[in-house]
Amino acid sequence: MSxxxxxxxxxxxxxxxxxxxxxxxxxxxxxIDDFDIIFIQEPPWRLIRHAPLGANxxxxxxxxxxIHPDWGLLVHKSDLRNDGADxxxxxxxVHKRLKGLRPGYRRDLIDHRDILVFSLxxxxxxxxxxxxxxxxxxxxxxxxxxxxxxxxxxxxxGGDFNCRHRSWxxxxxxxxxxxxxxxxxxxxxxxxxxxxxxxxxxHFPYNPLLEPTVIDLVYVPEELSLRVHHSIRPDIxxxxxxAPLLTELLTPGFEVNKFKSYLKLDTPEYSSWMKDVSxxxxxxxxxxxxxxxxxxxGVVQAMSTAFSKAWDTHADFVEVTRNSKKWWNGTxxxxxxxxxxxxxxxxxxxxxxxxxxxxRTFFDRRIQDIANKKARP
Numbered sequence: 001m002s003x004x005x006x007x008x009x010x011x012x013x014x015x016x017x018x019x020x021x022x023x024x025x026x027x028x029x030x031x032i033d034d035f036d037i038i039f040i041q042e043p044p045w046r047l048i049r050h051a052p053l054g055a056n057x058x059x060x061x062x063x064x065x066x067i068h069p070d071w072g073l074l075v076h077k078s079d080l081r082n083d084g085a086d087x088x089x090x091x092x093x094v095h096k097r098l099k100g101l102r103p104g105y106r107r108d109l110i111d112h113r114d115i116l117v118f119s120l121x122x123x124x125x126x127x128x129x130x131x132x133x134x135x136x137x138x139x140x141x142x143x144x145x146x147x148x149x150x151x152x153x154x155x156x157x158g159g160d161f162n163c164r165h166r167s168w169x170x171x172x173x174x175x176x177x178x179x180x181x182x183x184x185x186x187x188x189x190x191x192x193x194x195x196x197x198x199x200x201x202x203h204f205p206y207n208p209l210l211e212p213t214v215i216d217l218v219y220v221p222e223e224l225s226l227r228v229h230h231s232i233r234p235d236i237x238x239x240x241x242x243a244p245l246l247t248e249l250l251t252p253g254f255e256v257n258k259f260k261s262y263l264k265l266d267t268p269e270y271s272s273w274m275k276d277v278s279x280x281x282x283x284x285x286x287x288x289x290x291x292x293x294x295x296x297x298g299v300v301q302a303m304s305t306a307f308s309k310a311w312d313t314h315a316d317f318v319e320v321t322r323n324s325k326k327w328w329n330g331t332x333x334x335x336x337x338x339x340x341x342x343x344x345x346x347x348x349x350x351x352x353x354x355x356x357x358x359x360r361t362f363f364d365r366r367i368q369d370i371a372n373k374k375a376r377p
Contacts, residue, residue, distance in 0.1 A: 008251065010249045011246070012158065013034075014038075014159065014216070016240060017041070017238075020044060021044040021046060021066055037092065040093070043088070043089075047061055049062050065091060070096055071095055072095075072099065074092040075090075076090070088116075090114065090131040103120055106119055114139055115130060117154075118130075127155040129154065129155055130156070133160050138163065138178045148189055155249070156191075158216075163182060164179070169213055190221060191220060192221070193218075197230070199232075200232050200234075201213055202217075206241055218245055230247040231245070231247075273315070280302075280310070338351070
């Protein structure tokens, strides 16, 4: 059985939700089975609660945006305020089934509330994606044009660019310096503007006197630009004046770990692992200390190999799925595998008994932990 799951494509949802919390919550709830990554521009920021604060009887306001247990959130770190003056203008949600790709916020490239660059994967398979919101001062476009000279190539860029040009908007201006800068930055990053399946406006102003425009765009790798097309879907845009852009981006050869390993504290397996690790450290300590960089590298490599071997020997493995549960353990996995192989009723009964016991143990521990933290019986 393979330890990895091949990912043939990313399904990406991109929309400016116009600070509508209910719309964003609906997108998160309805996109679980259809999308892998959600790009949001102008996310809502609202008061969640007041945290206790000694000197302030009212407490410190806690500001946040929508979250969902099936989605991991990437967002710029800033001092969130109720008035939204400096709040992040972009947010990215990555489905937790892609957790094995280690989503990471790349602040080393740019640390700004209007542009969020993040990575998926590792090594030669690392992919960089960017979510962009450019305001009426074209701030994000200026940053892309000025600061991407030494960036690596991107795999995808999408967002609300607030920029019109005749090449993508039939009624846009023939000449626009900001559009030229945007196209230059995209080309520098190895991207080409995506082509919609059916061309049409992406922004529908609430004011009926204003005409619809094309200001929401996606950019894909130049080598894929003739094969990858996105859909403009105003019919599922909800109350926002921006239509969602839906893209299926091919990712040949991309793999996600299907299994994760773990050791639980206060178990025989954990004690055995600690015993093996202690034996390794004791053996290394018996010899003379390393006296050269080469000897130090040798000791470090020996420790790494020994620790990994001990971990693989004693750790449990659990398959990561859309329905992964925290109470699931190695015994559950083994009894399920036994039933799938035999299809016998007694093996099914054993699997049910094992899962019931695992749930009971897990929730009893959770209840005890909560009681201990709150100092209650």
